[in-house]
Amino acid sequence: MTNPTVIIPGVIFFSYRSVISKEKVAFLEHNTLVLQVSGRFSIETANEKISMGRGQMLLIQKNQLAELTKTPLEGEDYQTIVISLKEDLLRKIVLEEQIEIGQKYTGPPNILIPENEFLSAFFQSVIPYVRHPDERITNALGMLKVKEAVHLLLYTMPELEELLFDFSEPYKMDLEKFMLSNFHYNVPVEKFALLTGRSLAGFKRDFQKIFGMAPRHWLQERRLTEARHLIETKQKKPSAIYLDLGFESLSHFSHSFKQKFGKAPTEWSSIHH
Template identity: 30%
Template sequence: MDKCKGQFIECDGLMVAATFETDTPQEHPIYYPANVLIYVEQGTLRLNIDNDIHMVGEGEIALVRKYTYGTYFKTWEDTQNGFRDHVFVLEDSFIKEVIGTYSSPQGFMPCTVPMVKLPATVLLIGLMESIRTYVSGLAEVERPLIRLKTMEAIHAITSAQPDLLHVFNEFSDPARADLVPFVENNFTHNVSLEKFAEMSGRSLSTFNREFKKAFKSSPHKWIKQQRLELAKKLLLNSNRKASEVYLEVGFEDLGHFSRSFKSHFGLNPSEIKNLSIAL
């Protein structure tokens, strides 16, 4: 197994579901502009959010709230060969399409904690098992399927914990992400700058202005450079080829990726790969 390997489903340029596997314990930051449902199939996931430690064990499910900033660390038992989890991203646009079919719960206080562990109900396990099946066979899906799965997810989550419906009603609230962690953790999304700005809770003009102030660069130049640097890192530190990483880092076309890589580093992706093997 590579140090960290992922399989993804995308829709409209956004990652909506994924399976992650790793055999090397590493700490990574998290900051996503959507609610994320996580199912740990093997190992233990430790999330550090505002210096509070949250553990999600094998066979457990958790909902991480939109714009939650922290770090996660994946571990496993000596008898296991690594960590594996499955995620389903509940994008606001899909929530908005289906939330009107649900009635607000009565007598419940709104949920405000950044992460909620959910009971592993038949509905939730069934949902995550179906996500795993789709991820293993598809790279891109159509909106109707994600809309259906989003509806299924909200039904399964709120059946287990009705007060969480308040979380999904937040789609209509104007929320602004902290720009620096948002950009640093989401630059691989293959979406337009307009969509990127929207995901951060800003107009395009405001996004461009604040980005240039924070990063001393234009969004297009900085994002492209970061994608290429990440691609180089993946090629040097894993067994994957350019054809296996260009989508992961945010490029939509292998030819464009290869040309950009050569222009930036002076070497083709395959030459970088051969260099790492020689070293």
């Protein structure tokens, strides 16, 4: 069983693997709590890398692009419980509890949650749901579990209130800096627009101003230039880099490379090795 089992649709998932897996691009749309049952979980974004093992918990802020690596360790499979903290549920908690929403959250986007007895007990209480996915657990009960998770997170780290209850749209971030850090992710231009807090039209307009060309064209150029750099200076093989640079296939990469530089990447690498 490698696919996540859905415990509560859209909210609680259980993922189990017996082999290592790497997800090149995950777009994390919701705030997400990851409970590591066994094995190792790593998340790498443009700015940071965090790993955690058995018994640890990580809160991941929404609207991030990341690489996820899931690794079974010797003697233990990879198992994780993922709880999606969706905005409608968080809004409901704010309304029910009359929580004051503070200013925009500006802290770190990924936070390892320090262990305590309450959270450990919560963790244990979710495991039976996972062990018996075929039992008819009602969604109402599942939602109570998710609410409990939110309350325990706030009890453990009150400062998380700003992260969890930040409903502002992603602000217009520095487009140039964002694109230079994230150009290698193979996601549609629409997603880049969303992540920088712009409509598609606004994104294309700002992009043209900054880079002097359309986003698709720039992405292609930037990825090919980076590929040439890696082949020339790092002696990387074309087959080892095309996916990391956001190309769909090796043939598409080779064709585009040859169009731009006049030689196929394999010829280029034999000249520069």
